[in-house]
Amino acid sequence: MASDWNDIPDEEFRSTFRAWVDQNCPAQLRYMRKQRPLFNEVAEWYHALAAKGWLAPTWPRQYGGMGLSAAKHMIYVEEWGRLGCPRIPDHGIGLVGPLLIEYGSEEQKAHYLPRILSGEHVWCQGYSEPNAGSDLASLQTSAVLDGDEFVVNGQKIWTTLAHCANWIFVLVRTERDAKVRQKGITVLLLDLTSPGVRVRPIANLRGEADFCEVFFDNVRVPLKNLVGKVNEGWTVAKSVLGHERIFLGAPTRPEYALERLRRLADARGAFEDPAFLSRFARLRLDLYDLGSAFERYAKVLRAGGELGADVSALKIVTTELYQRITEEMLTVAAEEARLADDLAAGDIEIDAMNLFLDSRSPAIFGGSNEIQRNILAKAVLRLPG
Amino acid sequence: MPELMLDDPDGTLVMLRDSVTGFAARFPGAKAMRERRGRGGTMDPLIWSAMAEAGWIGLLLPEECGGAGLGLREQAVLSEALGRALIAEPTGTASVFAATLLGGASPGVERSRLAAGVASGEVVAVPAWTSGAKPVVARSVNGRIVLSGETRFVDAARAATDFLVAAQDADGVMLLSVAANADGVAISERAGVDGSAIATISFSDCAVPADRMLSRANRSEDLLRQAILHTRLALAAELTGVASKALELTIAYASDRVQFGKPIGSFQAIQHRLVDMWIEAEFAAAAVVNAVDALRGDDDDAAELAVLAAKARAGEAAFSICRRAVHLHGAMGYTDECDIGLYLKRTINLNAMLGQPEQLRLEFVERESGYRRGRI
Numbered sequence A: 001m002a003s004d005w006n007d008i009p010d011e012e013f014r015s016t017f018r019a020w021v022d023q024n025c026p027a028q029l030r031y032m033r034k035q036r037p038l039f040n041e042v043a044e045w046y047h048a049l050a051a052k053g054w055l056a057p058t059w060p061r062q063y064g065g066m067g068l069s070a071a072k073h074m075i076y077v078e079e080w081g082r083l084g085c086p087r088i089p090d091h092g093i094g095l096v097g098p099l100l101i102e103y104g105s106e107e108q109k110a111h112y113l114p115r116i117l118s119g120e121h122v123w124c125q126g127y128s129e130p131n132a133g134s135d136l137a138s139l140q141t142s143a144v145l146d147g148d149e150f151v152v153n154g155q156k157i158w159t160t161l162a163h164c165a166n167w168i169f170v171l172v173r174t175e176r177d178a179k180v181r182q183k184g185i186t187v188l189l190l191d192l193t194s195p196g197v198r199v200r201p202i203a204n205l206r207g208e209a210d211f212c213e214v215f216f217d218n219v220r221v222p223l224k225n226l227v228g229k230v231n232e233g234w235t236v237a238k239s240v241l242g243h244e245r246i247f248l249g250a251p252t253r254p255e256y257a258l259e260r261l262r263r264l265a266d267a268r269g270a271f272e273d274p275a276f277l278s279r280f281a282r283l284r285l286d287l288y289d290l291g292s293a294f295e296r297y298a299k300v301l302r303a304g305g306e307l308g309a310d311v312s313a314l315k316i317v318t319t320e321l322y323q324r325i326t327e328e329m330l331t332v333a334a335e336e337a338r339l340a341d342d343l344a345a346g347d348i349e350i351d352a353m354n355l356f357l358d359s360r361s362p363a364i365f366g367g368s369n370e371i372q373r374n375i376l377a378k379a380v381l382r383l384p385g
Numbered sequence B: 001m002p003e004l005m006l007d008d009p010d011g012t013l014v015m016l017r018d019s020v021t022g023f024a025a026r027f028p029g030a031k032a033m034r035e036r037r038g039r040g041g042t043m044d045p046l047i048w049s050a051m052a053e054a055g056w057i058g059l060l061l062p063e064e065c066g067g068a069g070l071g072l073r074e075q076a077v078l079s080e081a082l083g084r085a086l087i088a089e090p091t092g093t094a095s096v097f098a099a100t101l102l103g104g105a106s107p108g109v110e111r112s113r114l115a116a117g118v119a120s121g122e123v124v125a126v127p128a129w130t131s132g133a134k135p136v137v138a139r140s141v142n143g144r145i146v147l148s149g150e151t152r153f154v155d156a157a158r159a160a161t162d163f164l165v166a167a168q169d170a171d172g173v174m175l176l177s178v179a180a181n182a183d184g185v186a187i188s189e190r191a192g193v194d195g196s197a198i199a200t201i202s203f204s205d206c207a208v209p210a211d212r213m214l215s216r217a218n219r220s221e222d223l224l225r226q227a228i229l230h231t232r233l234a235l236a237a238e239l240t241g242v243a244s245k246a247l248e249l250t251i252a253y254a255s256d257r258v259q260f261g262k263p264i265g266s267f268q269a270i271q272h273r274l275v276d277m278w279i280e281a282e283f284a285a286a287a288v289v290n291a292v293d294a295l296r297g298d299d300d301d302a303a304e305l306a307v308l309a310a311k312a313r314a315g316e317a318a319f320s321i322c323r324r325a326v327h328l329h330g331a332m333g334y335t336d337e338c339d340i341g342l343y344l345k346r347t348i349n350l351n352a353m354l355g356q357p358e359q360l361r362l363e364f365v366e367r368e369s370g371y372r373r374g375r376i
Helices: A010-024 A039-052 A070-082 A091-103 A106-118 A233-238 A243-249 A252-268 A274-302 A309-338 A352-358 A369-379 B012-026 B029-038 B045-053 B072-084 B091-104 B109-120 B219-256 B268-296 B300-328 B340-352 B357-369
Strands: A123-126 A142-146 A149-160 A167-173 A185-191 A197-202 A211-222 A343-345 A348-350 B125-128 B137-141 B144-155 B162-169 B172-179 B185-191 B197-209 B213-215
Touching (some): A010 A039, A010 A070, A070 A243, A070 A274, A091 A167, A091 A185, A091 A233, A167 A233, A185 A211, A185 A233, A243 A309, A252 A309, A252 A343, A252 A348, A274 A309, A274 B268, A274 B357, A309 B268, A369 B268, B012 B045, B012 B072, B029 B340, B045 B109, B072 B091, B072 B268, B091 B109, B091 B219, B109 B125, B109 B213, B172 B197, B172 B219, B219 B268, B268 B300, B300 B340
Parallel strands (some): A123 A167, B137 B162
Antiparallel strands (some): A149 A211, A343 A348, B137 B144
């Protein structure tokens, strides 16, 4: 094993990674229709990555990660996508790990990190509440210290994959009268098998249950499960995503959708319609230019720089482009757009409706596009408040 | 504000940007545009020769021709900076297009004279190659080349000392230079939207000495294609600069202008529009950088695609940004006195040159995948 992945030239790293992944990611898991498979559906792939030591690309090597630089991590993610590998339940790898490595105690790191790698702990993220979505700081789920335990009451919602998780890292309110609402929020690690926890999956527009409601009724959480300091969880919660924010803007989804549109349009003879050709050309160029814009930020990371708030531009464009492409698929499908199931296009099936419905969500999640615009207005354009 | 992000190891690019800033202090762009309009659209020779003196007009010409011998990276940064400063001179045509043609023309006395003159500013060599109703045809008569026909959309025709003309003969297209004051050359001008004059040049049995031939058939098509490629890139960069500056002015205005007791830039409806404009400008800059990078590689097809995308994106972005910029300036934006309208008009002119976004996008998908209109 290499002493440091970052010392290997990019192309060599790419081919090494790619070759192994291509050989070891099970064929039946490639190009899954499901965007968010459950843990047991992809466990084989998860454990294979863990055994190889390639499950946690950005964790430092001392914690069992690969310690990849942002540049190498981008290659990792690109190849993963290019080979059609499924998304694994990655809240532990992507969020809890980095959070603990940054803010956790030595005991917490020693206890939780290996259990993430082994798959014993599957994590979900308890942020949003029914009345705290875009306005996350208004969250009300409470934790009251009682001896050496917190007592948690309240409800989380839109908790992705909570129904296959056994742990949740949860934002709770520990101080109601704080002058600034961001004060008084605390991060707890909570065992979902504790008494008083109830998880209810929510069906989405595609008829799948990616996300859940999680209810807490006098759930007791040991004081040692506190991350960082009481009432200072907002900083902890906000700091989790670093260079990973670029991936919210990766052109992967629209790329895939445009290829599907092309196949459908070919099969339906749509390219003979000049009006379609004109619309297609616009979508194609929007995607091409998204690639150029992505590269602009990737260059910053490769040069060892850090991303600013401006990277949100990618998230807005990629999610809205994804929507426009899938809307065009329904136009091309003509009356067949009434159908729920896939459309035949030559020798393949095109999941037009599946993609159309799926494309509704990325513009909402991860900070809705309107919130992203608010952030850009303030942080980049410096507009008055 | 968005700008081209390119490596600049020896500081050349910063120097170029700084020199344009200094130049704009001497020759403010908006003022020059208004004065040109007052003169009926003729170029200010003082400005053009100062640009030549700065080394900008011959920037792409090889050093042995009297040029600066710089490349498209530098040209892109220069054009962007000129766009930002609204220095609305015919840089795309009378510098980039002309220099690319001359740089690749057959070596000879005429080419040397033109190239050195373009670089020094003593010669204003204006490309005249877009066919009008009657394409320009060349005949050979007594060892001279005799031209008939007309060519359209020629910039700075009355300031030109020479026209770089594409003419059809039996073998294909030849490129030659024609003295602007030659017998048989007639210039008819129309007012351009940004105050420049745009001419149709008619040649009636215009006899040109044979030694004014710059390239023969076969080579000429390649040269024209290359000149179009380089000029599209320069126009895309210039449009990016115009867009970025128009956005900057609009953000400043919205932050300043108070209504309902608050700056209008504090309202979410305005903020989101400005953010969308900023994203467009950001993408335009990224598309131009992508084209600059592609042109340095050895894949010609990839470079052609990248340039098509860059000109389409920058044109679309600049037009969209400037339209909205006028609107966000309110009634002030609709006045001639407010500069923002000049950015819009300059954009319309540049955007319409060498392909509007729609045309460029269709060309892109045809080149890339063979999709084209009327394909059955």
